[in-house]
Amino acid sequence: MNKNSLNSSMKRSVSVLLLLLSCSLAFAQSKISGKVIDQKTKEGIPGASIRIKDTNTGTVADFEGNFSINALPNATLVVSFIGYSNKEVAVNSQTELTIGLEEATNELEQVVVIGYGSQRKVDVTGATSSVKGEELVKQPVMTPTQAIQGKVAGVQIISSGRPGSSPNIRIRGTGTALAGTATLFVVDGVLTDDISNVNTADITNIDILKDASATAIYGSRGANGVVIITTKKGVSGKMVVNYNTQIGMRSAANLVKMANAAEYANYVSAASGGQPFPAGTISTDWYGEILREAFMQNHNLSISGGSDKSKHYLSLGYLGDEGIIIKNNFRRFTARLNDDFTLHEKLRVGLTTSFTNSRDQNVNLNAAYNNAYRAAPTIEAMKDGKYGNTSLFQNVGNAVLDINNNDDYTVLNRLQSSGYLEFNPIKSLTFRSSIGGDLNFRNAREYNYQFNNDQTTFILAGGNQRNPNSNLTVTNENIFRWVWDNTFTYNKTFGKHTLNVMVGTTAEQYTQSKFSAFRRDVPASKNLWYINTGNANTSTNSGEGDKWARNSYISRLNYNYNDKYLFTATMRADGSSRFPPANRWGYFPSFGAGWILTNEEFLKGQSLFQTIKLRASWGRVGNDRISSDGYIVTVEPNLAYPFGGGVATLGSAITQIKDPNLKWETTEEADLGLDFSIMNGKLQGEFGFYDKKSKDLLINVKVPSVTGDKDGVVLTNAASIRNTGFEAALNWRDKINEDMSYRVGGNITFNKNSVIGLNGGQPIIDGGIGASQQYTTKTDNGQPVGSFYVLQVLGVFQTDDEVAAYKGSNGQVIQPSASAGDFKYQDTNGDGKIDDNDRVFVGSYQPKAFFGLNAGFTYKDFDLSVDAYGNFGNKVYNGKRAFRQGLYDNVESSMAYERWSRGSGINSEPAANSGNLPASTYFVESGDFIRINNIALGYNLSPTLLSKLKIASARVYVTAQNYFTFKKYSGFTPELPGDPTKAGIELNAYPTSKTLAFGLNVGF
Structure with missing residues (x-):
């Protein structure tokens, strides 16, 4: 063998040896065990994702945060979890690792919940926002949506001060006129329109899907936006007990000053042509008679614990709110149990259950506020057990008597539960099946006491306020909704390509039954408040119900190339029983694309920008929230018809004309956005432009009277509405030193709403308030929905x-x-x-812009936070002032002494009058306001003191809610929830309440 041959042979041998060695190293993976913990609390993070970088291999931490994975000695692990920054850890031949995650200061690195899954926010191509649960519990509110007022761009929340009520939510404007406007809530997978049963203390995170690209995965439910609520899960390991409480007092935040007896007498005298009216010695403050300082309390206890095979979270809550009106009262008990079990490394199951019992003692707001506004101050409210007779010379009831005479309460028992099964047949594929149910049992009882108009009842005899017979109304309502989802998710990384595909089906059904009974002469004893104790000859009964179903097919594709280029496509097909068979199915696609510029080579090496992402999307969603019989022609029985001889014969006839071809309301939206994080995450923000068009909206169209329709209109798809806008949010966080840090942020949304086509439909006339003003709003082409239409x-x-x-x-x-x-x-x-x-159009209740501001400061163990929100560019209608019906109705103090008189030159307030003025710009006022809705000052007990007290953590704080409001409106509040075509009218609004509360959070 020559030398060349020998060298060649040796080279081949070395090559083969190196090849075998590299192969052996490739397969020489070792088992790595570890634990993922919260860097601050040192507690395990259950469900954290651990993935080997640049592969599709990964695992999920158990309920204590423990994990094990096979990896090469030189591998890198990528660890992530919702609300935390992603972290990359080099194995470096280690076999045991403890990996600490920090709460995400860069919001774009957070993992957020989307429809039927989750993503890093930086990977999301639609418009979404998140609010952490810890931000919600700072405020003394009943529902979590109240606590996110002003915190999210594009989201307007209009809240009532009435205990037990839920606020209206408008996401990127109003997109319908007559169909439902309710936002869809998804609570641990259960779809609902009402979250008054959800305890704010149980919430981990709220994710809001704003544009059609993000909401299209919910198809027919996504037209008004989607709010996804994730509740807390158990923590494995040592049992953790937390108790938090709030105790405080509420009072009316802004009262309308009414004329006193002297001002009132002077006004009535002037309005009657100078005839004297005695002021007397009585001057009653009617609002002072019906309002009070109200006690509120909120208590929550939670227990969390578990093992590597199971974890549990149990919470109990009680909320009590007296309400600022006498006799008004609301209380709610909540209980929640969340269980998760690992039956096998590839099989997990879980159950989430909540039960709520609430009792709402209602008051008649019409009687309380309408009568309190109009009642003469020269009449006493009560004296020696008798009521003042306000109806002696005016058609107004005694507001105190109206409230005391009525006992109206509602008891609601609600059970909401969902269970899931999750199976991984192979590492890249996950099958998930979840079924949820929502049961509501509502029982209401309203009793009106008997009283007469004699001297045994009234200080002054006479008048027309009386109730000659007691009466009782009992209503029972049962609602059951279920939803069943089945999805397959395939997630795999091929080099620089990451693919996530989800397909599935979902089905939903809703049933409702309601029965009411009424009888007179029921005894006054509460123990006898039953229908059978009343006069059987006065009995009336009524019943109604509803049932509808949806069946849907869903799919989504997420593609990520090298963490630079993102693409998302979704498709949902919805079938709804609310539409005729020919139009039953709707198809809702969406597309989104994203470009992460900071991962491009031309931006590498710079240190200013951590993340810059451009995103664009388009999507279509639907709305089927119409009456289930909207297209079904019904026959009305027992109608009299005279035949020959003039004898009337009972028969049946069609009295309503309905469109048998009703179809979906659809909304198409295009969105362009920029998300960024700069200066080491200190400044983060987002900008977004959107163009949202809702078409085929349901509207009433007039039909000829010869058709026989008793209403003269038919409901059909004949309108379009457009919302265009810009939204921005900026947040700055920084540390001054180790002891001091601060944050400041804000968001603003500009929105333009207009009706762009009635297509033969008739303008919607609405906003009637009685008296001489039959209507105040008109929804017509070229104007915002519900625009005020009055005399100038x-x-x-x-x-x-x-x-x-x-x-x-x-x-x-x-x-x-x-x-x-x-x-x-x-x-x-x-x-x-x-x-x-x-009449002319003079604006609407929909603001041209709304905004939120927030700031926080910490010094050692002290923390201070301030939140504010508001809007401008909208109008409100002073309906209570417009409702004055006669000479003797009271007036506001400003009307009494700032009115026109000869020679005064006053040009804004008319002379004293008897009311019944036509609808005009006099009653239309600015709705602009800024409200400091929460100020909280807290102190975290020091570790030394905690050790002495033998507790893990403790925080005490004081919070003031709604204490400062800057507004132009002269009424109680410019926040006036209502249907789109008649919102913004203050007639019987519940005044905004301000609250001063003390709180305590303790962990054991």
Whole structure:
């Protein structure tokens, strides 16, 4: 063998040896055990994801945060969990690791919940926002949605102060007129429209899906946005017990000052032409009579624990809120049990269950506020056990009697539960089946006491306020909703390519039954408040129900190339029983793309930007929230029809015309956004533009009377609404030193809403408030939904000569019945008279912009936070002022002493009058406001003191809610929830309450 051959042979041998060695090393993986913990609390993080970088191999931490995985000695592990920053850890031949995760300061690195799954926020191509549970519990609120006011761009929350009520949520404007506007809530997988049963203390995170690309996975339920609520899970290891409580007092935040007896007497005298009216010695503050300082309390106890095979979370809660109106009271008990079990390394199951019992003692707001506003201050509320007779000379009831005479309460028992099974047949594939149910049992009872209009009841005899017969109304309502989801998720990484595919089905059904019974002459003893104790001859019964179902097919594709280029596509097909068979199915696609610029080579090496992501998306969602019989023609029985001879015969006839071709309301939305994090995560923000068009909206169209429809209208798809807007959010966090840190942030949303096509439909007239104002709003082309449509006030006639000089083109006096001191109205159409044809659009309740501000400061163990929110560019209607019906109705103090009188020159307030003024710009006021909705000052007990007390953690704090409101509106509150076509009218609104509360959080 020559030398060359020998060298060649040796080279081949070395090559083979190296190849065998490399192969052996490739397979020389070792088992790595470890634990993922919270870097701050040192507690295990159950469910944390551990993945070998650049592979599709991974595992999930158990209920104590423990994990094991086979990996090469030189491998790198990527660890992630919702709310924490991702972390990469080099194995470096170690076999045991403890990996600490820190709460994500870079919000883009957080893992957020999306429909039927989760993603890093940086990978999301739609518009989403998140709020942590720890931010919610700082405020003394009943529902978690109240606590996120002003915290999320694009989300407007309009809250009522009434205990037991849920606020209205508008995400990126109003997209419908007559169909449902409720936002979809998903609580641990259970779909619902009401979260009044959810205890804020049980929440880990709230994720809000805002644009159609993000919500399209929910198809027919996504038109009004989606709010996903994740509740707390058990922590494995040592049992953890937490107790937190809030105790405080509520009171009315902004009261309307009414005329006192002297001002009232002077006003009535002037309005009656100068006839004297005695003020007397009584001056009753009617709001003072029906309002009170109200006690509120909130207590929550939670127990968490478990092992590597199971973990459990149990919580109990009690909320009590008296309400600021006498006799008003709300209390709620909640219980929650969340269980998770690992039956096998590939099989997991879990059960989430909550039970709520609430009792709501209602009050008649119409009686309470309408009558308190109108009642004469010269009449006493009560004296020596008798009520003042406010109806002696005016058609107004005694507000205190109205409240005390009525006993109205509702008891609600609600059971909400969901269970899941999760199976991994192979590492990249997960099958998940979950089924959830929501049962509501509502029992309501309203009793009206008997009383007469004699001296045994009233201080002054006479009048017309009386109830000659007691009466009882009992209502029982049962609701059951279930939803069943089955999904397959395939997740795999091929080099620089990461693919996530989800397909599945979901089914949902809703049933409701309601029965009411009424009888008179039921005894006054509460023990006898049953229908059978009343007069059987006065009995009336009624019943109703509803049932509908949905069946859906869902799919989603997420693609990530090298953490630079992102693509998302979803498709959902929904079938709804609320539509006729031919239009039963709707198809809702969406597409999204993202570009992470900071991972490009041309931005490598710079230190200013940590993350810059551009995203764009388009999606289509639907709305099927209409009556289940909206397309079904029904026959009305027992109608009398005269035949020959004039004898009426009972028969049946079709009295309503319905559109048999009703179809889905659909919303298409395009979105363009920029998300960024700069200066080592100190400054984070997002900007977004959206264009959302809702079409085929349901609206009433007039039909000829010859068709026989008793209402003269038919509900059909004949309108379109458009919302376009811009939203921005910026948040800054920084440390001054080891002892001091601060944060400041804000968000703002500009939105333009307009009706862009009625397509033959008739404008929607709404907002009636009684008296002479049959309506105040009109929804029409080119205007926002629910725009105020009223007469334009030009000023006040200063002299009778001005009245005579105000003429039309034909020389006719335009307001011949007016006199000096009356309003001068604009003759808009120039026909020489003032009527409804002269009304003009003067704005709507929908704001042009709404915003939120927040700030926080910590020094050692002290912390201070301040939150504010508000809006501008909208209008509200002072309906209570417009409802004045007669000479003797009371007036606001400002109306009493700032009114026009001869020679005063006042041009904004008319002379004293008896009310019944037409709907006009006089009653339309600015809805702009800024509210400091929460100030909280807290102190965390030092470790030394905690050790002495033998507790793990403790925080005491004081919080003030709604204590400062800066507004232009003269009424109680510019926050006025309501249906889109009649929102923004203050008639019987519950005044906003302010709360001062003390709190304690203790961990054992």
